[in-house]
Amino acid sequence: MNFDRLAPHYDWMEAVTAGGLLQRARTHWMGELSGCRRVLSVGEGHGRFAAAFLQSVPEAKLTCLEACARMAARAGRRIERIPGAAGRVEMVVADVRQWKAPADAGGFDGVVTCFFLDCFEPETLARVVERLAAGAAPECRWLNVDFALPARPGFWRWRAAVVHALMYWFFRQAVGLPARRLTVPDPLLQKAGFRLVGRAEFDRGLVRADLWRRAGSAPSAQ
Ligand SMILES: C[S@@+](CC[C@H](N)C(=O)[O-])C[C@H]1O[C@@H](n2cnc3c(N)ncnc32)[C@H](O)[C@@H]1O
Structure with a gap:
């Protein structure tokens, strides 16, 4: 998988196909990160989450892990435009499958x-x-934002399945995406000690923003 070819087009493609929908989902639980010191954004891409985070949570440091150098460069340029933000960001160009979190x-x-x-x-x-x-x-909080299938059978679930099929087809051609369909990560997060404390749905359940916390920490008020 290599997003190099798509990197120059990612912004306009998002604007044309989704308007502000994806960014609303990315930032929905932003307030829940307000107490964090060190946040890791994985597969940060073109930097839209990072830019919003650095403006909303001025006290925290952000590590962006991104495999595609061209995507990371775009994120870097976006971040540079925010006064004082560049010094709070570490941009790591690496594949998460080989990356090891710093032990310190x-x-x-x-x-x-x-x-x-x-x-x-x-x-x-x-x-x-x-x-x-x-x-x-x-005490980690994990924000996972992604496409989803609405739970209830009916038109909106059928529409989401069609959108997923088209997206997976496109990304397989464009970047060599290995996945053919969505795998729901919830059981894996639960196994890793996280519990779901907040779920917001967008566009009739096509997109979801989930807030997870490691068991034992205080539940979210939202
Ligand atoms: C679908 S894009 C999402 C980008 C962005 N997070 C967003 O909200 O639009 C997936 C991103 O994950 C990156 N990526 C894919 N596989 C990766 C891996 N194994 N390690 C790190 N980044 C990866 C891609 O380069 C791409 O920028």
């Missing part, structure tokens, strides 16, 4: 995966979630 400083107290976990087939996804959970602090 007690782990990340926030993990963010926006439209990232849906890239992987079940076996790889299990390894990715395990690896990220190993780098997370005991």
Whole structure:
């Protein structure tokens, strides 16, 4: 999988196909990260989450892990435009499957995966979630934002299935995406000690923003 070819087009493609929908989902639980010191955003892509985070949570440091150098460069340019933000960001160009979380400083107290976990087939996804959970602090919050299938059968579920099929077909052609369909990551996050404390649905359940916390920490008020 290589997003190099898509990187120059990612912004306009998102604007044309989804308007502000994906960004609303990315930022829905942003307030839940306000107490965090060190946040990891994996597969950060073009930097839209990172830019919003750096403006909303000025006290935190952000590590962006991104496999595609051209995507990381776009994110870097977006971040540079925010006064004082560049010094709070570490941009790591690496494949999460080879990356090891730094052993120092007690782990990340926030993990963010926006439209990232849906890239992987079940076996790889299990390894990715395990690896990220190993780098997370005991009180970690995990924001996972992704496409979803509405639970209730009917028109909106059927529409979501069609949208998924088209998206997977497109991304398989454009970037060599290994996954053929969405694998729901919830059981993997639960196995890693997280519990779901907030779920917001967008566009009739086509997109979901989930807030997970490691068991034992205080539940969200929202
Ligand atoms: C579908 S895009 C999502 C980008 C962004 N997070 C968003 O909200 O739109 C997936 C991103 O994950 C990155 N990616 C894919 N596989 C990766 C891996 N194994 N390690 C790190 N990043 C990866 C891609 O380069 C791409 O930028």
